[in-house]
Amino acid sequence: MNERIKDLAEQAELPVIDGMWDYNDREILRREDGEWRVATPAEIISLLFECEKGREKFADLIIRECMDLLEDYTTDICVGGIEYKVVGASETLQEYFGLED
Secondary structure, eight states: HHHHHHHHHHHTTTTOOOTEEEEEEEEEEEEEEEEEEEHHHHHHHHHHHHHHHHHEEEHHHHHHHHHHHHHOOOEEEEETTTEEEEEEEEHHHHHHTTTOO
8 A cells, every 4th residue: 555545544543443353143343352252332333433534534635635736736738729727626626525625
């Protein structure tokens, strides 16, 4: 995975669940002190909430990173012998994804 993506995932505080959670046919399990036990409903809800919150923040950070890259981006396009400057890609991304300043 790209190092910048890893940095953004850390900034988003995505929960680390590798090795801590598992499931069988009937239950969701949580590893605690090296032992597996059945996760409580509160633990499951908390994890789901953290994941959702982290995913939203992660997406927001990626979009903002793209906006920063495009902020000063301009290009010339020639159509029918007429040159046009294309600007505003950053604002277009912000508007498309509904981000506030």
